[in-house]
Amino acid sequence: MIDEMKYAAVYGILMLGLIVELLIAVDGSILGAFAGAAILAIASLQAFFIFLVYMHGRYGPRPVAVFAAISLLTVVPLFIALLYSVVMPHHGSLP
Amino acid sequence: MVDWHPLKRWLFTTNHKDIGILYLLTSLYFFVAAGLLALTFRTQLAIPSNTFLQPDEYNQAVTTHGLLMLLWVLTPLGAAFANYFVPIQIGARDMAFPRLNALSYWVYLASGLLALSSFLAGGGTADWGWTTYAPLNTVEFSPAVGGSMMGLALMLLMASSIVSTVNFLVTIFRLRAPGMSLMKLPLFTWAWIFTSLLMLWAFPSFVSALTLLISDRTFGTVFFTSTQGGPLLWDHMFWFFGHPEVYVLLLPGFGITGDLLSTFSRRPLYAKKIIIPCLAIASILSFTVWAHHMFMTGISQSLLEAFNVTTELISIPFAIIVIAYIFTLRGGSIRFATPMLFAVGSLGLFIIGGITGVFNSSVALDTAFRGTFWVVGHFHYTIVGGGLTGLFGGLYYWFPKITGRMYSERLGKIHFVVYIIGFNLLYFPMHLLYDMPRRIFTYDSSLNAGFYIGSLFVGYNFLITIGAFTFGISQLIMFANLLWSARRGPAANKDPWGGYSLEWGVPSPPPEFNFPEGVPVISATGVTYRPVAMADGGHADAGYGAGSHEEHWSHWPIVVAAGSGIALWGLLMSLPALLLGTGILAVAFIGWGRETLRGRFSEPIEAVGEKWPFARLENVSLGMWVFIFGEIAFFGTLFGAYVFLRMNSLLTGFVWPRPGEVHNIFFGGFNTIVLLTSGLTMVFALTFARRGSYRGLQGSLVATFALGAFFMVNKAFEWRELFAGGFTFSTNTASSIYYVLTGVHGAHVVAGLTALVYLMVKALKASSTTQAAGAVEIFGIYWGMVDAVWVFLFPLLYLL
């Protein structure tokens, strides 16, 4: 039964996270500019739990986490560069 | 080999060596095709104001020359050797997934045929350069359907690559013989490991970019026609793939060069323990340099200066490898056989290309070089000089092993001399043409730089064309040599060169199962062979080499390839063909599934048969994880596109829809609950399977299927409502990215539901529920990923 309880608990966390996200989206004025970041943080947490518990599979979390870290290392520069290139000043302007 | 009917053997084989030969012949065919295309445009450019090619023909020729050479020649040629030799070099009987291996080849061929058929699609094929810049790539500026067909051919090729990558990584990490530590692997296999990892992480960015492009061209989304997306969106996504791609092209040949230098100088490779980490560092750094292709785009100068620095840094690991290669020669007894000549050529030409690369890292010098022939010279020295030359060295090196006969050394040396002369005549003068734009179909005398011999003016362009023909003709010498020698050459023994890797310890050509004497066991003193009985009852005396032929053929890979090729062609050209292709695919998937359920291809490839069924399951599980990481890169780059579009909307005054303005967030939330609940039922299926509860397993699988299907029904309903409300594919970038993200995710859900049907049938048939647990677990990993992606999609699209 232990496994079932673990999975049900994760499911509960996912549902809880979903509810909080919806609440913030509907009326997150207290959080102001951080509303978006908060929602994304909750989403990341949900993905993290799915990854570690639902997807643990035969190889367990550790080698998987290493692969995930390397994946992020390569995709993160893209994100940063994209953001930077859009947001930072450059010569000339957009019409 | 086996006395099968040749048709059955070559159409249905799953033996890695046969597949290697198929890749070799096909890639050389495309090499000739792409080379001839080059000769047409070099003829056009030989003299000013030439009229040999029309402008649109010229543009098609340069585009397809690039695409074919990079994607249908170089990497597949590397794959030919990887297929043939990586399993032998690691001491295995075959690849981890033989049918997938065959599938990779046939899909590659189908994609190549689709690419070639785009010439005939009416209006010509893609003519926008291999870099496919936006908005030239949009329907507005390039309406010909051939361009879209080329895009679909590329997608099909990417599918082949992903499957191949998964196969090689699982094989190399899981099927090595006893004593074959990773460090002991020859440099070619190491190079192929990094090539595979690069393909795994970089190709998905190309797939995302192509998804957005095909979506624009076929479904009317506005990614590349809008100001929020537009040219820079393509630029970033394409080059994020494009730069690691050049190392995908370089590494296999460059790795072979290392093994050749060591073998033919009769000395160990210098500092192998440094070379391998250098390859790793270079691979990681290759993802941090892409914007050096964007130095003139006007984006942030401080960002570009950072890329200037990272680009210089990436030359450091390569420089270390180059010096290590040169030091390998020291104290040696160098034999200048043809493979060694090509290895030396590969290293020398790469050094030149690498040096001009440092010039290209300079954001200031690029004001002259960008878009000129200097760049063309640089990348041909590195990719053709470093990569292709090394691969040709490999072809001569492995020719006696593959055919059992020796080529003519004299013709080989003549080939090398003409090759090197032709190469340098062709590519060196390009560096002197840094004022001349590239991809121009003609030029007048003011651009025709050159020199005088007496009173005769010789243009550099003319010299380059002479070089092109010389270089092209030199390859004919090789083809003649190898074709003749394959039939009539003198017999070769098993180790003509004194090689290090395991293929030199088996007969030439290797028998069907590679190691006739048994499992190779590697120790400090060399290789011994341990005969082992196979779980399938193979002969003890043939040991590791035995097994039934049942392992080595299947109908389904070629059928899947045919179905996908026909379906994609039909998607653009003919609805009946699309339906036919889809029907063939359905039949093939069902056939494949049934073949698996019947127990074929379930024998472990490794010698230690006692581990069945867990050995095989672990391979499939690792394969699924490798695939998942490709998916992370794919969805990651799509999310990157979303971020770019969203941030740009702030700057262009396009107001992104507010939460709730377009989408019903509660309906979306409800659907999220549906999907996440299917994730819960899926993990319950696993616990039931492990506990042997047949009804619990079946019930959970059915529940998962029902919830997943319900999710898709809701999605279809949502889409219909949105369309009715005026939020369509072409409304704006917010709608475009919404439909593409949910559409691609939905496609993953549908694929999952299809696999779930297979799983339910398997659970029905399994002799024990616990036996089904392995497959359930592996599917659960995939389904978890589908959930995890949605967990991000929902807030990004509905709540932010």
Next chain:
Amino acid sequence: MPALAPSAEQWQSLFTLYIIAAVIVGGAVFVMFFYFLAKYRRKPGTAEPKDAPRVGVMEDRGNPALAAILTALLVSLFFGLTLNTFALNAFLQNPPNDPNALYVDVIGFQWGWRFVYPNARELVGELRVPVLNSTCTPAVRGCWSGTVVLNITSADVFHSFGIALLKIKRDAIPGRINQAWFVAEKVDIYPEAIRCYELCGTGHALMIADLLVLSADNFHDWYLTGP
């Protein structure tokens, strides 16, 4: 070759610096490479080296210090090259703050270049600019200093604007305006000096414009006789 513009001169100096570094480093590497190839070629009658690889056996070899030494050498070299690159880049990217500069809008289209002057005068296929006039300092008004600032964009697809003689280049991207600048030091006509450097369709080779550097008076006369 006489100087046409500071951008060209400075580019040439930087290029020469890189060439010198390339020749020295490349030369050293090739000399060593060919020397080893010659010195260690097989001599008939001599035995193979003791650690010759054979199937399954390759000994460890090599000094890991190689990596550290090479890294240190290259980083130092790159440091020097990069500082110079960044200096030139700063020069090329930043038009001087000059009230007497000429601002021209450059619009690339399939297939040609259109130049729009501040007084709405337009030229297609020809860019006329005043030559450097050192007496026209910011303190003085009503003259052309010779500084030309280009606001470059595209009317349709991705083009790239380049004047090879002056070593000026900037992509012409629809929806963006990119800036480049130069000062021409010599009165002359440079036919076909301006070209497109990004494949933009069948007319890519035909996107050519002439550069006319006129004396201050001639330029001013031409400028005023329009639109």
